[in-house]
Amino acid sequence: MLRLSSNDPGFAEAFARVVADRRESAVDVAADVAAILKDVRERGDAALAELTAKFDGHDLDQSGWQVDAETCRKAFDNLDPTLRAALELAAERIRAYHEAQLPEDRDYTDSAGVRLGATWRAVDAAGLYVPGGRAAYPSSMLMNAIPARVAGVERLVVVTPTPKGEVNPLVLAAAHLAGVDEVWRVGGAHAVGALAYGTQRISPVDVITGPGNAWVAEAKRQLYGVVGIDMVAGPSEILVIADAQNDARRIAADLLSQAEHDPTSQSILITDDKTFADAVAEAVEVELSALHTQATARASWETNGVIIDVAGFDEAPSLANALAAEHVEIATDDPEALMRQIRHAGSVFLGRMTPEAVGDYVAGPNHVLPTGRRARFSSGLSVLDFMKRTSFIQLDEAALDAIGPAAVALADAEGLPAHARSISVRLGQ
Amino acid sequence: MLRLSSNDPGFAEAFARVVADRRESAVDVAADVAAILKDVRERGDAALAELTAKFDGHDLDQSGWQVDAETCRKAFDNLDPTLRAALELAAERIRAYHEAQLPEDRDYTDSAGVRLGATWRAVDAAGLYVPGGRAAYPSSMLMNAIPARVAGVERLVVVTPTPKGEVNPLVLAAAHLAGVDEVWRVGGAHAVGALAYGTQRISPVDVITGPGNAWVAEAKRQLYGVVGIDMVAGPSEILVIADAQNDARRIAADLLSQAEHDPTSQSILITDDKTFADAVAEAVEVELSALHTQATARASWETNGVIIDVAGFDEAPSLANALAAEHVEIATDDPEALMRQIRHAGSVFLGRMTPEAVGDYVAGPNHVLPTGRRARFSSGLSVLDFMKRTSFIQLDEAALDAIGPAAVALADAEGLPAHARSISVRLGQ
Numbered sequence: 001m002l003r004l005s006s007n008d009p010g011f012a013e014a015f016a017r018v019v020a021d022r023r024e025s026a027v028d029v030a031a032d033v034a035a036i037l038k039d040v041r042e043r044g045d046a047a048l049a050e051l052t053a054k055f056d057g058h059d060l061d062q063s064g065w066q067v068d069a070e071t072c073r074k075a076f077d078n079l080d081p082t083l084r085a086a087l088e089l090a091a092e093r094i095r096a097y098h099e100a101q102l103p104e105d106r107d108y109t110d111s112a113g114v115r116l117g118a119t120w121r122a123v124d125a126a127g128l129y130v131p132g133g134r135a136a137y138p139s140s141m142l143m144n145a146i147p148a149r150v151a152g153v154e155r156l157v158v159v160t161p162t163p164k165g166e167v168n169p170l171v172l173a174a175a176h177l178a179g180v181d182e183v184w185r186v187g188g189a190h191a192v193g194a195l196a197y198g199t200q201r202i203s204p205v206d207v208i209t210g211p212g213n214a215w216v217a218e219a220k221r222q223l224y225g226v227v228g229i230d231m232v233a234g235p236s237e238i239l240v241i242a243d244a245q246n247d248a249r250r251i252a253a254d255l256l257s258q259a260e261h262d263p264t265s266q267s268i269l270i271t272d273d274k275t276f277a278d279a280v281a282e283a284v285e286v287e288l289s290a291l292h293t294q295a296t297a298r299a300s301w302e303t304n305g306v307i308i309d310v311a312g313f314d315e316a317p318s319l320a321n322a323l324a325a326e327h328v329e330i331a332t333d334d335p336e337a338l339m340r341q342i343r344h345a346g347s348v349f350l351g352r353m354t355p356e357a358v359g360d361y362v363a364g365p366n367h368v369l370p371t372g373r374r375a376r377f378s379s380g381l382s383v384l385d386f387m388k389r390t391s392f393i394q395l396d397e398a399a400l401d402a403i404g405p406a407a408v409a410l411a412d413a414e415g416l417p418a419h420a421r422s423i424s425v426r427l428g429q
Numbered sequence: 430m431l432r433l434s435s436n437d438p439g440f441a442e443a444f445a446r447v448v449a450d451r452r453e454s455a456v457d458v459a460a461d462v463a464a465i466l467k468d469v470r471e472r473g474d475a476a477l478a479e480l481t482a483k484f485d486g487h488d489l490d491q492s493g494w495q496v497d498a499e500t501c502r503k504a505f506d507n508l509d510p511t512l513r514a515a516l517e518l519a520a521e522r523i524r525a526y527h528e529a530q531l532p533e534d535r536d537y538t539d540s541a542g543v544r545l546g547a548t549w550r551a552v553d554a555a556g557l558y559v560p561g562g563r564a565a566y567p568s569s570m571l572m573n574a575i576p577a578r579v580a581g582v583e584r585l586v587v588v589t590p591t592p593k594g595e596v597n598p599l600v601l602a603a604a605h606l607a608g609v610d611e612v613w614r615v616g617g618a619h620a621v622g623a624l625a626y627g628t629q630r631i632s633p634v635d636v637i638t639g640p641g642n643a644w645v646a647e648a649k650r651q652l653y654g655v656v657g658i659d660m661v662a663g664p665s666e667i668l669v670i671a672d673a674q675n676d677a678r679r680i681a682a683d684l685l686s687q688a689e690h691d692p693t694s695q696s697i698l699i700t701d702d703k704t705f706a707d708a709v710a711e712a713v714e715v716e717l718s719a720l721h722t723q724a725t726a727r728a729s730w731e732t733n734g735v736i737i738d739v740a741g742f743d744e745a746p747s748l749a750n751a752l753a754a755e756h757v758e759i760a761t762d763d764p765e766a767l768m769r770q771i772r773h774a775g776s777v778f779l780g781r782m783t784p785e786a787v788g789d790y791v792a793g794p795n796h797v798l799p800t801g802r803r804a805r806f807s808s809g810l811s812v813l814d815f816m817k818r819t820s821f822i823q824l825d826e827a828a829l830d831a832i833g834p835a836a837v838a839l840a841d842a843e844g845l846p847a848h849a850r851s852i853s854v855r856l857g858q
Binding site for chain 1: 515519522530541545550553656720721726768772775777783786790792793803819821823829832843844
C-alpha cells in the first residue's frame with residue numbers, strides 16, 4: 001500500500017504514476033485469437049467441439065451442447081429460499097432502474113416544414129458471455145441480461161464454459177430468472193466467434209456483452225464492427241473519499257470489497273485527516289485477517305492500494321477526475337457538493353450508508369462500469385447498448401423549396417453533381 | 430447492375446449473396462498501423478514530422494504544425510455569399526436537431542427509499558479526423574464538430590493531412606463555423622495515434638470520430654478502449670423503395686447520388702412495377718452521361734447496383750431488414766406504413782420529395798450513419814458519442830436495512846465476504 005500526502009514534495013509525480021498505471025494484461029493474444037476466430041468462422045461447430053475438448057476437457061456431443069430451460073428452472077427452484085428472494089429482489093430493482101432508462105422516440109415538424117425524428121429499436125439478438133470458474137457471478141448474469149430484455153431484445157443467448165462439463169447452478173438460476181433463451185456450453189474466444197459469425201447450431205447475434213479473460217476481451221475487440229460490443233473491461237477499482245467522522249472499519253471494508261476481486265484490483269482512499277488515514281490502514285489489516293479471500297485482497301491492497309491525505313476536500317475533485325474511477329464513494333457531510341465537481345466516474349455512492357457493494361447487487365443501476373480511466377469517455381452498461389436509433393426525414397414541396405437550394409449549393413461545392421441533381425430535379429430546375 | 434425478380438427461382442440465393450457482400454477493404458494493415466502507433470507513442474512529434482514528410486511531402490516546421498484560427502476565419506469570410514449562407518443554414522439546422530437530442534439527467538427516490546439517478550456529461554476533448562483529397566467535405570466537418578459542441582465538449586481538435594502543405598479552404602471555413610479549437614496539419618494513422626496518446630505539442634483527446642482510409646480506420650479500431658471512437662465506416666449505400674407513380678429520372682438521380690461517392694458504394698432499388706424498373710434503368714444511363722463523376726458512379730452502378738422487382742411492397746420490409754442499409758428512401762403513397770416495419774436502417778427518407786441528399790447537408794440529422802449492415806446494432810453519430818453517463822446511488826439507514834440483507838446473501842453466495850462485510854458492518858451485525 002502506498003501512502004501519499006498532497007503537501008509532500010513530489011506528490012504530483014507520485015500521483016501521476018498512480019494514474020498512469022493501468023494494471024492491465026500486457027499479454028499479446030491477438031494472433032492466437034485471430035487464428036481461433038478464423039477457424040470458427042470457417043469450420044463452425046466442428047471447431048467449437050475441438051476447442052471445447054481441448055480447453056474445457058469435455059465432449060459437447062456427450063455433455064450436450066446446450067443447458068436446457070428445464071435445468072435452469074430447476075436450479076432456480078432448488079435455491080435456498082433466502083437466496084432466491086435476494087435474487088428476485090435484485091432482478092426486480094435492476095429491471096425498474098433500466099426501464100426508466102428507455103429512450104423516447106422523437107417526431108416533430110420544424111418551422112421550415114421539415115418533419116424530423118428518430119426511432120429507437122432493440123437489436124434482434126444479444127449474446128452474453130458468462131465466464132466459468134471464479135468470476136461466474138449470478139449478479140453479472142442479471143446485470144447483462146435484464147437490460148437486454150428491457151430494451152426489447154427478442155433472442156438472448158448465453159455462452160459459458162463448463163470445465164469438465166460442470167455447470168454453476170447459481171448462474172443457471174439467474175439465467176432462468178432473467179429469461180435467457182439459450183445457454184450454450186462453450187467459452188473462450190471461440191464462443192465469442194460463434195456468437196458473431198454463427199455456426200450450424202448457433203445463430204449469430206447482433207451485440208455481445210459480458211466479462212471474460214484476455215482471450216475473450218481480444219475476441220470482442222477484433223469482432224467490433226461485425227457485432228456491437230460493450231466496453232473492454234479491466235480490473236475493478238474503487239476510490240473512497242471519506243472524512244474522519246466515518247467508522248474506520250466500514251471504510252476499510254469498502255476498500256477491501258474491491259480488493260478481493262483480483263490481485264490487479266485497486267482501492268484508493270482520499271481523506272482530509274492523517275489520523276483517520278492511519279486508523280483505516282490499521283482496520284484494513286484487522287478486516288483482512290477475517291476474510292477467506294484474504295490472499296487475493298491482500299495482494300491487491302499491498303500492490304495497488306493507495307491512501308492519500310489531502311489538506312482539504314477541495315483538492316479531491318481534481319484527483320478524482322484524473323483517476324476517473326469505476327466506483328467513487330463519497331462519505332462526507334455534503335457528498336453532493338463533491339459529486340457535482342466530479343466529472344469522470346462510472347458510478348458514485350453518496351453518503352455514509354451507501355457501501356459500493358449495494359450497487360453490485362441490489363441498488364438497480366448497472367454494475368458493468370468503465371474501468372482503467374475509461375469513465376472519461378464511456379458509460380456503464382444500459383438499455384442503449386442493446387438498442388439503436390434510426391433517424392427519419394420527410395419533406396413536402398414547400399420544405400424542399402425552402403432548404404433544397406442550400407443543399408444544391410453545398411453538393412456543387414463538394415463536387416458531387418448527382419447529389420445536387422437529385423434535389424434540383426425535384427425543384428423543377 | 431444486377432436485375433432480380435422476387436418470383437424468380439433462385440431469388441433467395443441471389444439476394445443472400447447481395448446481403449453477404451460487404452464490399453469492404455480486405456487489405457490487412459494491422460501490423461503497419463500497430464508499428465506506426467507504437468512509434469508515435471514513443472517518439473511523439475518527431476515521429477509525426479517524419480511520417481508527414483514521408484506521406485504528405487511537407488516539412489511541418491516549415492509549413493507550420495497548425496492552421497491558425499485567423500486563416501480559418503478568412504477562409505469563411507472569403508466564401509461566395511451563396512455558399513456561405515448555405516453552410517450557415519446547414520450548421521443552424523444540424524445544431525437544432527442535435528440540441529433536441531441532449532439526454533436528460535435522472536434523480537429520484539424509489540419506494541424503498543433509495544435515491545437513484547444518472548448524470549450525463551460531455552467528454553473533455555474530442556478529436557475529429559478530416560481526410561485530405563477527394564473525401565474532404567465541409568459537410569462532414571459540420572456533422573462531426575457540431576454534435577461535439579452541442580454535447581458541451583470544451584476542446585475540439587481537428588487533424589487533417591495537407592498533401593504538399595495545401596489546405597482545403599472549404600474545410601477550413603467549416604471548421605471556423607463549427608467553432609473548432611485546433612487544426613493540426615497531420616493525417617493518417619499517426620495523426621490518430623497523436624490524438625489518442627498525445628505528443629509534446631498535441632494534448633490527448635477522449636473521443637476520436639470522423640472518416641478515413643483503411644489505415645485511419647484500423648488505427649481507430651486498435652485505439653478503441655484507449656479512447657472512445659465512432660463506428661468503423663464502410664462504403665456508402667442507399668436502398669430506394671419506389672412505386673411507379675414516381676418520376677424515373679428522380680429515382681435514378683437518387684440512386685446515383687450514392688453511386689458517385691466511390692466505386693464500392695451500392696445503390697439498390699426495390700419496386701413493385703417491372704416497367705418502372707426498366708424506366709429507372711434507362712434513366713440511370715441518361716443521368717450518368719451528364720455527370721462529371723460519371724466514371725465513379727458508373728463503376729459503382731455496374732458493379733454493385735441492384736434493381737429488384739417484387740410482387741408487392743409487403744415483401745419490401747424483410748428485404749430492407751436483411752440489408753440494414755445506411756440510407757432507405759421510401760417513395761410510395763404511404764411511406765410511413767413501410768417505415769414502421771423496417772427495423773434496421775441508418776436513416777429513413779419519407780415520401781417522394783425527400784431525396785437522400787437533403788439529409789447529407791441541410792435536413793439536420795447526422796449524415797454519419799452505420800454502413801455494411803451495422804444498422805442492425807449501431808446508430809448514426811449523435812451528441813451521445815461525445816457524452817458519458819455517471820450513475821449514482823444514495824441510501825440512508827432505513828434504505829440499507831430494506832435492501833442490504835439481500836445484497837449480503839448474494840455476496841456470500843458469490844464467495845465475496847468483503848462485499849458482504851461492507852454492508853453488514855453498517856447493519857450493526
